Amino acid sequence: MSIQIGMKTSKVHGVSSAELANHWGGEAGALASPMMIIFIEMTCMSITDHLLEPDQITVGYRFNINHLAPTPPEWKVRVDAELIDVDGRMMTYRIEVHDAAGKVADGTHTRFAVSNTRFHERMQGRKEAASVLDSTPP
Template sequence: MTLAPGLRARILTMVETSDTAAKVGSGDVPVLATPRLLALAERATVQAVADALGPGQTSVGTKVALEHLAASPVGAHVEIAAELTEVDGRRLVFAFTARDRHDTVVATGTIERAVVDRERFLSRAAR
């Protein structure tokens, strides 16, 4: 498999107390926290390209745009779908959408990642 637009992944999650803004410190309400939503969207982007990366390669996040449009209380089921929309050398651009069981759009956005050599990246990070 090669890195090309159209690669996709979906993640289905149920909002737990540990996922809430009140618990992660990004607010004081018991609904899905924006940082937690972003982490799930990033996980979907990682999964979308996992089988298409070469040996020793990984991808790292470089840029995010996220619109959090609807609250998701504890117990709500949210599905995050990510699709690779652009490949420009090492730069990968993904679009994502999160929806609840009622098909309400919870969030939309884009995530950019860069393909890197895992060992070289880790050795530079350790400096």
């Protein structure tokens, strides 16, 4: 099987207290946007990553997500994702997120296929360069 536009899936994720905005410094006791984006990434990866070359992985490249409504703790969200564009190693997915009360989010997410080996070599090079400068981020 090869990667083809139109491939889609849905995944259900539970919302725990550790995934609420107030657990991460926000004030809302609802699903945090960064956690929702992790759910979106996991769902998109499940569509295509198993079809990549053996040394390839995908990395998040672009997020165009509208977080439309709050999801309370202990609820579940369903992420629906469909591959809508493939441009070389770049894959773009249309996403929607729903909970029991309706639509929570919509938008697009783009992932980029890269060599796992090269990715980790590049990360190691960045770590070594940072230790020469200053390991404390700005």
